[in-house]
Amino acid sequence: MGVKVRTFGIVFDSEGVSSYSSGDVVSGQVLLELSDELKLAALRLEAKGCARVNWSDNLAASSAVTGTVAPRYREEVVYLQHQQTLRQPTGDQGCFITLQPGKHEFPFSFHLPQGPLVTSFNGKYGSVKYWVTAILERPCVPNQIVKREFSVTSQIDVNAPNFLSSVSKSKEKTVGCWFFTSGPISISAKIERSGFCNGEAIPIYAEFENCSSRLIVPKAAIFQTQTYLANEKTKTFRQMVANVRGNHVASGSTESWNGKALKIPPVNPSILDCCIVRVEYSLAVYVHIPGSKKLLLELPIVIGTIPYNCFGSRTSSVCSQFSMDMSWLRLALPEQPEAPPNYADVVTEEDLARQFPSLPQTDNLQHEFGSPIFAYIQEFRFQPPPVYSEVDPNPTFTEEMRREVSFEI
Structure with missing residues (x-):
């Protein structure tokens, strides 16, 4: 067939x-x-x-010897x-x-x-x-x-609050041989957040101080640590996935990294929710010391799947700051606005008692001075403003008509 x-x-x-x-x-x-x-x-x-x-x-x-x-x-x-x-x-x-x-x-x-x-x-x-x-x-x-x-991916949002806080560490080591020491070497490193995604660059802020007599080289690397658990036993595998190096630091000198970038390659996201398999990442900042063990400190990081939203974080920060400022403004403002003071309360009695000459008629002014009346409008500059009132003393024509006219059905 x-x-x-x-x-x-x-x-x-x-x-x-x-x-x-x-x-x-x-x-x-x-x-x-x-x-x-x-x-x-x-x-x-x-x-x-x-x-x-x-x-x-x-x-x-x-096994070859015992046969087990x-x-x-x-x-x-x-x-x-x-x-x-x-x-x-x-x-x-x-x-x-x-x-x-x-x-x-x-x-x-x-x-x-x-x-x-x-x-x-x-x-x-x-x-x-x-x-x-x-x-x-x-x-x-x-x-x-x-x-x-x-393929299945468990979503990890790097914008979660626990991934947005900064991480920093410091470490120091004295280099020497037997009773002869040459001085300490110190590292201080910081990252602004601990959550990142593939393709992002991690800005590293670090300070390297070399008080020894040796020439040191500052470096940084991303390590992946795989942990396996079975029958109450643990097996660990660790590998470097990315690294970067800085300039040599001579004796008595310092080196500063003000946001030195280390790009994350395509790697598997962190696995933190499995009881037998864990995948974790860390950023190691260290110095290579000739003739001695390296001085190393590690900052834990998480590789997520939902990218960092810089604009959203800034917006929330600005909104919270604005809310705080508005709260102070509410304390400074009264609950209800106050009416302006009476003119008589702010003007002295001498000004109120001052007598103003009576003004002649318009026809006499124009006949006597030969000019229109608006040229002498300055005579009114000492007149006090009217007393404050919520009722308009001079209603418009439309308002008067509304009061006088009524409609019958």
């Missing part, structure tokens, strides 16, 4: 999506291409996601378990379904759990993986299986 199954594979609807998150829908089709008709018992789909660790102690030398087997440490934690049947015979079809030659598509869809899912990861002694398996069951033939992995 010829080969009946030409193609058996899995295609996701969102092939362009690099990763899924908690609560997302994973959907796609199982593709089946046949060269001849095929009797099908069932077509099932399984989705699984789990964290696994696996390592053994390095006892090869002793090195112990292995294994552990597994399941985060996703889903099963569904895509095709199976019904009651009137008997035990099998006959599929005709050609292409067949069987759609599938399922939701990822709403709870926290650990980010996909492949490390030295363990991994976190998610995959979909399609199982083709046929009579008198071994099951045919196809597997397809997909």
Whole structure:
């Protein structure tokens, strides 16, 4: 008999999506291409996601001598378990379904759990993986299986308050040999926040002081630490993922880094919510000392997935400052505005008692002086303003008409 199954594979609807998150829908089709008709018992789909660790102690030398087997440490934690049947015979079809030659598509869809899912990861002694398996069951033939992995990312927002606070440390070391010391070397380092994302540059603020007789070289590096736990045992793997160096610091000199940039390469986000696999990062600022151990201090950092929003942080800061300033303004202002004082309260009695000459008629002024009256408007400059009142003493024509006219229906 010829080969009946030409193609058996899995295609996701969102092939362009690099990763899924908690609560997302994973959907796609199982593709089946046949060269001849095929009797099908069932077509099932399984989705699984789990964290696994696996390592053994390095006892090869002793094992060869004693004949003992090195112990292995294994552990597994399941985060996703889903099963569904895509095709199976019904009651009137008997035990099998006959599929005709050609292409067949069987759609599938399922939701990822709403709870926290650990980010996909492949490390030295363990991994976190998610995959979909399609199982083709046929009579008198071994099951045919196809597997397809997909990536899951646990979202970490670096704008969280616990990632926005600055981190700083200082350390000092005296360099010498036996009873002869040449002086201390000190480091002070600071970063303005501890949360970053891939592609960002970490601004490093550091001060290096060399009071020894040796030439030192300041450096900085990002380290990834993988920690695996199984059977109450711990296995650690540490590697450098990025580094930068500064200028040599001569004896009796200092070196300052005012925001020296160290770019983060594409690395796996931090994994902090798995009980058997942890991925942590740190920024190490250190000096290389010839003939002596390096002087090193480490600042913990977190590699997240939601980028830092500088504008949002500044806006919140400005808003909080503005609110504080407005609170002082409310204390300074009265609850209700006061009426202006009476003119008589601010003018002396002599000014009030001053007599102003009576003004002649307009016709006499124009006849006597031969000029219009506005030329002598200055005579009114000593007139006091009217007394303050909430009722307008000189209503407009429109207001008078409203008072006099009434409408009857």
